[in-house]
Amino acid sequence: MSWTIRRMFVIAICVLALPAATQAHLTGTGLGPFYDGAMHFFLSPEQMIPVLALALFAGLRGKRSGRLALFLLPCAWLVGGLIGLGRPMAGQFTLLACFSFVVLGALVASDAKLPASFVAGSAVAFGLALGYVNGSDLSTTNIGTLGVVGTSTSIFVLVAPVAALVASLRVHWTRIVVRVAGSWIVAAGLLLLGWSYHSA
């Protein structure tokens, strides 16, 4: 047995001899609200789909746009979310969801050749608006600030691989697939608009 293995064996024995309390549940770690906020985002299509659309659009516009969206969108969302937590607004935000679906989906579907500054501006504007709605939603729960941080982190986790993957696409038909996804988002937005009138 080599000296390194013997040393690692002794360390392992020491660790096993000094057990600490097991933090198997989130209530014990204090990270519950963080994951609640993260899951709230992934389980809310009206929030996740616009973010997905923006990631697709940023990816279509290239690496620089992708990087800008990757950092600006979660930051703007965090700011909007904190404002929403502090000054929540009650009510339905279906029209905002419809608007974001249709506009961002149309940008993806048309593969609009817009500069990186436009992508950055869109990321900030939609991040603030949708983040505010998210913060208003979370203000009715006891998730709080940590929940908004969890949501912003989820956005980063979603935008990073999506924008990077789309930016790396070179084969023509793969970009068409992305544009088709954009048209699906527009279609869902139109139907949601119809539904909001239906239920009004």
Added chain:
Amino acid sequence: MAFGGMLGLMGVPLPGVEVGIALSGILLGLAVLAEWRPPLWAAALVVGMFAIFHGHAHGTELPAGASGMLYSIGFVMATGLLHAAGITAGLVHRWNWGRWALRVSGGIVAIEGTHFLWQALAL
């Protein structure tokens, strides 16, 4: 489809929805049977026009109490995946047997469309 669905959900009336759907079956079935190859704009116009009727019918059938968001996403995904399935099925056109299979399928769709038209006019 989505535009038609939106009109249906909003309660905007569209006359002759059933007839439009039946006619789409007949005309598109015949187009497949005859291997009609129109210019892209004409194909898009025909498909888009008929899609409004199909979408409208779905829009008016929204079940009470259903989630509008999930219904919208399911509607769009089902429509898109059906189109993808159709495009994939069309790939057999490169083989002789495939061409005939597609033409026969088009004929069957046209016959079914005629059946639907008969029912729609009889109502």
